[in-house]
Amino acid sequence: MYHVTVRGHVMIAHSLPDPFFGPAQGLHGATYVVEASFYRRDLDEHATVIDIGAAGQALTAVLNDLAYRNLDEHPAFAGRLSSTEAVARHIADRLLDGPLTAGLARLRVVLREHPDAWAGYSVDLDG
Amino acid sequence: MYHVTVRGHVMIAHSLPDPFFGPAQGLHGATYVVEASFYRRDLDEHATVIDIGAAGQALTAVLNDLAYRNLDEHPAFAGRLSSTEAVARHIADRLLDGPLTAGLARLRVVLREHPDAWAGYSVDLDG
Amino acid sequence: MYHVTVRGHVMIAHSLPDPFFGPAQGLHGATYVVEASFYRRDLDEHATVIDIGAAGQALTAVLNDLAYRNLDEHPAFAGRLSSTEAVARHIADRLLDGPLTAGLARLRVVLREHPDAWAGYSVDLDG
Amino acid sequence: MYHVTVRGHVMIAHSLPDPFFGPAQGLHGATYVVEASFYRRDLDEHATVIDIGAAGQALTAVLNDLAYRNLDEHPAFAGRLSSTEAVARHIADRLLDGPLTAGLARLRVVLREHPDAWAGYSVDLDG
Amino acid sequence: MYHVTVRGHVMIAHSLPDPFFGPAQGLHGATYVVEASFYRRDLDEHATVIDIGAAGQALTAVLNDLAYRNLDEHPAFAGRLSSTEAVARHIADRLLDGPLTAGLARLRVVLREHPDAWAGYSVDLDG
Amino acid sequence: MYHVTVRGHVMIAHSLPDPFFGPAQGLHGATYVVEASFYRRDLDEHATVIDIGAAGQALTAVLNDLAYRNLDEHPAFAGRLSSTEAVARHIADRLLDGPLTAGLARLRVVLREHPDAWAGYSVDLDG
Numbered sequence: 127m128y129h130v131t132v133r134g135h136v137m138i139a140h141s142l143p144d145p146f147f148g149p150a151q152g153l154h155g156a157t158y159v160v161e162a163s164f165y166r167r168d169l170d171e172h173a174t175v176i177d178i179g180a181a182g183q184a185l186t187a188v189l190n191d192l193a194y195r196n197l198d199e200h201p202a203f204a205g206r207l208s209s210t211e212a213v214a215r216h217i218a219d220r221l222l223d224g225p226l227t228a229g230l231a232r233l234r235v236v237l238r239e240h241p242d243a244w245a246g247y248s249v250d251l252d253g
Numbered sequence: 254m255y256h257v258t259v260r261g262h263v264m265i266a267h268s269l270p271d272p273f274f275g276p277a278q279g280l281h282g283a284t285y286v287v288e289a290s291f292y293r294r295d296l297d298e299h300a301t302v303i304d305i306g307a308a309g310q311a312l313t314a315v316l317n318d319l320a321y322r323n324l325d326e327h328p329a330f331a332g333r334l335s336s337t338e339a340v341a342r343h344i345a346d347r348l349l350d351g352p353l354t355a356g357l358a359r360l361r362v363v364l365r366e367h368p369d370a371w372a373g374y375s376v377d378l379d380g
Numbered sequence: 381m382y383h384v385t386v387r388g389h390v391m392i393a394h395s396l397p398d399p400f401f402g403p404a405q406g407l408h409g410a411t412y413v414v415e416a417s418f419y420r421r422d423l424d425e426h427a428t429v430i431d432i433g434a435a436g437q438a439l440t441a442v443l444n445d446l447a448y449r450n451l452d453e454h455p456a457f458a459g460r461l462s463s464t465e466a467v468a469r470h471i472a473d474r475l476l477d478g479p480l481t482a483g484l485a486r487l488r489v490v491l492r493e494h495p496d497a498w499a500g501y502s503v504d505l506d507g
Numbered sequence: 508m509y510h511v512t513v514r515g516h517v518m519i520a521h522s523l524p525d526p527f528f529g530p531a532q533g534l535h536g537a538t539y540v541v542e543a544s545f546y547r548r549d550l551d552e553h554a555t556v557i558d559i560g561a562a563g564q565a566l567t568a569v570l571n572d573l574a575y576r577n578l579d580e581h582p583a584f585a586g587r588l589s590s591t592e593a594v595a596r597h598i599a600d601r602l603l604d605g606p607l608t609a610g611l612a613r614l615r616v617v618l619r620e621h622p623d624a625w626a627g628y629s630v631d632l633d634g
Numbered sequence: 635m636y637h638v639t640v641r642g643h644v645m646i647a648h649s650l651p652d653p654f655f656g657p658a659q660g661l662h663g664a665t666y667v668v669e670a671s672f673y674r675r676d677l678d679e680h681a682t683v684i685d686i687g688a689a690g691q692a693l694t695a696v697l698n699d700l701a702y703r704n705l706d707e708h709p710a711f712a713g714r715l716s717s718t719e720a721v722a723r724h725i726a727d728r729l730l731d732g733p734l735t736a737g738l739a740r741l742r743v744v745l746r747e748h749p750d751a752w753a754g755y756s757v758d759l760d761g
Numbered sequence: 762m763y764h765v766t767v768r769g770h771v772m773i774a775h776s777l778p779d780p781f782f783g784p785a786q787g788l789h790g791a792t793y794v795v796e797a798s799f800y801r802r803d804l805d806e807h808a809t810v811i812d813i814g815a816a817g818q819a820l821t822a823v824l825n826d827l828a829y830r831n832l833d834e835h836p837a838f839a840g841r842l843s844s845t846e847a848v849a850r851h852i853a854d855r856l857l858d859g860p861l862t863a864g865l866a867r868l869r870v871v872l873r874e875h876p877d878a879w880a881g882y883s884v885d886l887d888g
Contacts, residue, residue: 127626127628127629127630128592128596128626128628129594129627130591130624130625130626131624131625131626131627132623132624133495133622133623133624134623135494135495135496137404137408137410137493137494138408138409139393139408139409139450140409144265144299146299146301146304147299148306148390149447149448150448150450151448152448152450153393153449153450154391154392154393154409154447154448154449154450155391155392155394155408155409155410155411156391156409156410156411157409157410157444157493157494157605159495160492166609169590169592169593172525172527172528172588172590173588173590173592173593174527174590174592175589175592175626177527178624179529182623182624192425193403193408194403194404194406194408195407195408196393196406196407197405201443202391206300207299207300209296209299209300209301210256210257210484211255211296211300211301212300213304214255215255215339216426218383220469239391239411240389240391240411240413241260241876242259242260242261242309242389243257243258243259243305243309244257244258244496245255245256245258245259245302246255246256246258247254247255248254248256249254260773260873260876262876262877264785264789264790264791264874264875265789265790266774266788266789266790266831271553273553273555273558274545274553275560276828276829277772278829279830279831279864280774280830281772281773281774281790281829281830281831282773282774282775282789282790282791282792283772283791283792284790284791284875285876286872286876291813297573315765315850320784320789321784321786321787321789322787322788322789323519323767323774323787323789332552334553334554336553336554336555337511337792338509338511338550338554338555338556338848339554339879341509342509344877349561356870360868366772366828367770367772367792367793367794368512368514368749368768369513369515370511370512370513370514370559370563371511371512371562372509372510372511372512372556373509373510373512374508378508380567381882381883381884382846382849382850382880382881382882383880383881383883384845384846384879385878385879386882387877387878388875388877396705398680400680400682400685400686401680403854408754409816423844423846424845425846426779426781426782426842427841427842427844427846428781428844428846429846429880431781432878434701436786436877436878458687460681461680461681462679463680463681463682464638465636465638465677465681465682465683466677466681466821468636469636470819495622495641495691496640496641497638497639497640497641497686497690498635498638498639499636499639499683499812500637501635501636502635502640502796503635514749516748516749516750518658518662518663518664518747518748519662519663520647520661520662520663520704521663530701530702531645531702532702533702533703533704534647534703534704535645535646535647535701535702535703535704536645536646536648536662536665537645537646537663537664537665537748538663538664538665538748540748540749574657574659574662575657575658575659575662576660576661576662577660577661577662588691603669606685620645621643621645621665621667622641622643622667622726623643632693652807652827654807654809654812655807656814714808715807715808717807717808717809718765718802719763719765719804719808719809719810720804720808722763723763748767750767750768750769750817751766751767751768751809751813752763752765753763753764753765753766754763754766755762755763756762756764756765757762757803
């Protein structure tokens, strides 16, 4: 199995209004450093997993929709919590909506939120 | 599959008294930077894999039992080598003894011992 | 010259309501990874620059006052912009208000806001 | 499952003469930071996955064959593109030619080429 | 003193044809991760050291002139060695040719060429 | 001013038998990641600050004398505490005993002991 990972980042505000989250219930924010990994069982005719430039642009497009925003007011999180896990899933789903999924065996998204915590979501795509 | 990782660190002394380990047979030590990753197939009602605060506390408790100690004299390693792999397994086993395992699909522990070497242990928990 | 650095982090929300900041005018947030460096010309009787535990606690106390908050509503930034540079200065000033400054030659605070940008403030204290 | 990872690096020149690669068609180069991970289901009699010294030497030997060279003229890439994915596969294949494969369940090689992009190849060895 | 640092990277080929450089005499390459730090004694009216967007664009422009090229054929290095130190100086000089120098007290450029080596150049600008 | 930094690491055991150090009074250990920076005002005839290979070998030689040892029994620390600051000074002094000091303006040694703490020593050499 081969993979290629591209990395970007995004700065957002949000709150987590559930007592479960303790002090993070208040309006705060995060720099999410986002890694998107594309997996394929074999290389294509260019000896690559994916067009890395297109992968980077796809990730940037997904992140630009979140950048410098308050996720509490973003339609993707209306009525639900924008936990790190949920944001990872959102980014993966948006990438899977795009044109880069042909032949992919797996997609994995990791969000690093501070030096001592990160979260991710992965999905197998070929069975 | 979702995951959440929490990171801590611990500074220990130990020796590896087997000629296999060459210069590391002598009493020396390490800073282990420890990553514990908790995997679940679905998110819970808080849109999370796990209570990240509780996960961090559980990891800290396991590491505090090792911190600033000579592992040669720690009961967990009596009669056996405290290789990085064995310490990773020990930390995973102690985490699995705790209350955070309900619904977990996988646990993974990685110990970074210097910039050019790390080791880990992972266990699948749901089949 | 000797120095000791302690590192922490804090997650905040803020806006930068000046057209100069482009898209960062909106309410967003950041994870600031904060490094505080204490410099002394000579070591003390414990062969250290500073009590590293006390230094870490002092940094944590300053960061806890900012943690999980919207800096737009924090009194320290009333009527002024909470740029990264200004937050670095605020943290340094709060550390200098504390008991750790005896004999210090320099204090330096760096805030890493994303992988490709950071800012800092330093002050010479002995001449 | 246990793993041990050793890390090295290598500086090479190459070109990617296919219009697919845009500006990277020109002769340029890279520092590849290379991580080789060895996986085993159980530990050996030394409580380790592998002799980490031997693993590091094996990786160094493979990298030394590439170091400070123009991959366009290296026999391993005659008639084919030295994409990051292909170089990762080459390094894994060379490691598998060596003596360290007994009992391995998996081998994984990751090449970090710049802070925002990396690629890898992994192979399951026991089933 | 305040500073702001922006980071970018560039992938180049070059040779160092002087026996002093041993194996690096051959045509090889590097990923240079480049940090440009701008220092000012006081903040401007936006509470910043510099327009960080403009700083990033200035660094990108300087790096784009080097990107995916063989420095042996770049006019900036005609007749002289493109050592890491010399490339750092070149980048600093090009930044100083630009419009961002008003009021600067210092400029510092660091090039990280592999995990275990980096080099830099700094210049004081106000006396 | 130019600088070149080389990085290495060393794993040691030690104790800090002074109540000031709290739990670190016990025998424990550390991985020190060591950065040695050599500064010169001008480049030499090879367009470099220093022979980077020789610098790396000099650092390795100093570190090998400490590697896999209990510093409590090392003659350099007989009768005194091997605090991180003191170990940094020791490494700098040993480097200054060597042949690489001609023309140096400054030497700086930093020891990273865990992700949230590091210490260093620097000395100006030309007035």
